[in-house]
Amino acid sequence: MKIRWYKRLFLKIFMTVWLTSFLVIALTAFVIGHLSEQERYRDVLSAKALGQAELLVDRYERTGRLPSSKAPKDWRRFYKDRDDHHERRFFPPKLQIQEKSSGQIIYGAKDDRGFRNPLILGLVSDNGKEYRVVVEADIRPTLAAKLFGFFLSVQIVLLMFVAGITALLISLMVVRPVNRLRQYTRDLYTGDLSARTDDCLSRRGDEIGELSREFNRMAEYVEHTLQSNQHLLQDVSHELRAPLARLQMAAGLAGQQVPEEGQEFIERINLECDRINRLIDEILSLSRLEQMEVSDQDFALKTVVDTLVHDYQFSAPQHPLIWTSVDYRLKGNPALLERALNNILGNAVKHTPDGTEIRITAEQSDGKLRLSIVDNGPGLNQEQLDKMFKPFVRFTGQQNGYGLGLSIAQRAVQLLGGTLTAQSKPGAGLVLLLEVSL
Numbered sequence: 001m002k003i004r005w006y007k008r009l010f011l012k013i014f015m016t017v018w019l020t021s022f023l024v025i026a027l028t029a030f031v032i033g034h035l036s037e038q039e040r041y042r043d044v045l046s047a048k049a050l051g052q053a054e055l056l057v058d059r060y061e062r063t064g065r066l067p068s069s070k071a072p073k074d075w076r077r078f079y080k081d082r083d084d085h086h087e088r089r090f091f092p093p094k095l096q097i098q099e100k101s102s103g104q105i106i107y108g109a110k111d112d113r114g115f116r117n118p119l120i121l122g123l124v125s126d127n128g129k130e131y132r133v134v135v136e137a138d139i140r141p142t143l144a145a146k147l148f149g150f151f152l153s154v155q156i157v158l159l160m161f162v163a164g165i166t167a168l169l170i171s172l173m174v175v176r177p178v179n180r181l182r183q184y185t186r187d188l189y190t191g192d193l194s195a196r197t198d199d200c201l202s203r204r205g206d207e208i209g210e211l212s213r214e215f216n217r218m219a220e221y222v223e224h225t226l227q228s229n230q231h232l233l234q235d236v237s238h239e240l241r242a243p244l245a246r247l248q249m250a251a252g253l254a255g256q257q258v259p260e261e262g263q264e265f266i267e268r269i270n271l272e273c274d275r276i277n278r279l280i281d282e283i284l285s286l287s288r289l290e291q292m293e294v295s296d297q298d299f300a301l302k303t304v305v306d307t308l309v310h311d312y313q314f315s316a317p318q319h320p321l322i323w324t325s326v327d328y329r330l331k332g333n334p335a336l337l338e339r340a341l342n343n344i345l346g347n348a349v350k351h352t353p354d355g356t357e358i359r360i361t362a363e364q365s366d367g368k369l370r371l372s373i374v375d376n377g378p379g380l381n382q383e384q385l386d387k388m389f390k391p392f393v394r395f396t397g398q399q400n401g402y403g404l405g406l407s408i409a410q411r412a413v414q415l416l417g418g419t420l421t422a423q424s425k426p427g428a429g430l431v432l433l434l435e436v437s438l
Contacts (some may be wrong), residue, residue, distance in 0.1 A: 009175045014167035021159055042137055046121055049135040053097055056107050057125045094136035099129065108134070177201055177208045181215060191415045193223040237280045244280070248273045282404040285339075299334040301362060301369065302327050308341055309360070318354040321345075326362050328369055330438060332416045337436075340412040340420070343405040344373050344432050352377035352429075364438065371434040379424045388422060 059065075094115055096108030109115075121133040180201060187195035196219055201212040248270065255266040302325050309323050330337070348358050356376040363370050380388065380395070387393045389410045392403040413420040418436030 009178070010167060010171045013170050013175075014163060017166045017170075018160065018163035021163055025159065042119060045135060045137055046119060049095060049119070049133060050121055050123060052095065053121075053123050053131065053133045054125075056097060057123065057129075057131055060106055061125060061127055061129075096134040097123075098132040098134075100132055101129065106131075174208070177204075177212075181208075181212060184215065184219075188219055188222065189414075190417055193219070193226060195219060233283050237284050240276070240280055244273060244276055282408075285404075285408055295333045296331045297333060298329055298331055300327065301330055301337075301371075304334055304338050305341065305360060305362075308338065308345060312345055312349065316349045319349050319352065320357040321360065322357055323360040324362075328362060328364060328438065330369060330436060332436070336412040336416050340409040340416075340434065341371075341373075343409040343412075344434075347405045347409075348373065348375040348377070348430070351375075367438055369436050369438050373432045373434070374429060376429045379426045379428045379430055380422075381424075381426055385422050385424060389420070 094109070096105065096115075098105050115134060115136040117137040119135045119137040121135065123131040123133050125131065181197065184195050184197050196216050197212040202209060202216060204212065251266055251269040251273065255263060258266060305323060306325060309321050312319070312321055345358065352358070352375045358376075359372075359374045361372050361374075384395055389406050390403075391407040394403045410420045413434055413436065416436050418434060421433045421435075423431040423433065
């Protein structure tokens with residue numbers, strides 16, 4: 001199964017590094033930084049507001065009048081009466097000055113309840129009078145504006161770059177070895193029992209190196225077990241051949257001596273001997289299949305299928321075979337494909353009524369060849385579909401064969417590097433889908 005791009009380990013590492021870096025920067029820059037900037041802004045605002053208030057109080061005490069707080073032009077004229085650098089002096093958005101002794105508002109709004117985040121300061125003039133100064137501390141910019149500015153800043157580009165480099169380095173240390181281990185596992189699954197990890201992986205001193213060594217031990221065990229089973233099957237099959245041959249010879253000699261009424265039993269003995277002989281042939285076929293060479297030979301699909309179709313048109317004329325010849329090229333051992341298709345067609349001929357057709361179609365898509373073999377038999381339910389490729393599985397009412405044909409076909413397709421699956425509905429026939437890479 002192909003891994004979707006958004007599930008890849010590299011992307012997960014990249015997003016983890018990026019999000020962690022972003023949260024750390026956001027915490028420091030927008031929480032701690034915002035609070036410290038807010039405090040600094042209040043200190044600066046207090047100093048500048050007191051400086052403005054001193055000028056206003058000094059003017060008030062000297063002249064007894066103040067320019068209107070609603071007339072900015074008067075403020076510009078007022079500053080022009082002073083030094084030129086006052087032209088650039090900070091002016092708070094809202095300011096109120098109140099004489100403490102009399103409670104008189106000498107400047108600003110009469111009511112300071114409309115001030116946002118009011119900052120209350122104290123001021124003592126040169127004449128010793130005390131004044132209460134209220135200034136609106138409207139903190140700018142807001143946190144949302146700063147966040148927006150951050151996303152448009154060079155910091156985010158640097159963050160993405162650093163996260164990408166970090167994820168790439170981690171991927172080189174983790175993802176690539178995992179992908180190599182996956183390839184070795186796939187080789188072992190497709191029949192290469194000699195598949196082992198390379199020295200670069202097995203010599204690593206970390207968890208990946210330990211996993212690589214465990215894989216090698218598992219592969220050795222699997223190879224030893226499968227080879228032992230194959231040898232056992234071959235030895236048992238060969239050992240059965242000799243007594244079976246003697247049994248058939250004895251049955252033939254007995255048939256010449258027993259009276260005619262005993263010939264029925266002799267024929268029964270010969271029939272059972274033939275069945276045992278066919279079973280031995282099936283077991284040997286399954287055993288030899290594992291020893292077949294998995295080559296990369298280039299061959300034509302048309303040649304293999306045409307030969308099989310002609311054979312079955314001769315041996316099973318009661319089943320019309322419909323095959324639209326196509327000229328596709330495959331790589332692999334053509335004997336494996338021939339063995340798989342031969343067993344599939346043989347299974348269809350055995351288990352479908354006479355006169356029903358068997359259809360073979362082939363199509364090419366996404367670098368893969370898809371062969372479908374469709375019959376018009378009784379079909380199978382889901383429970384039967386789950387078991388049909390297991391060795392020696394036969395369903396109720398099926399007496400032909402020994403349940404090895406489709407197991408051999410599936411293993412042959414796997415050795416070709418492909419897959420064999422089945423679809424069916426009861427009463428709607430069986431569809432076998434064979435998919436291999438071109």
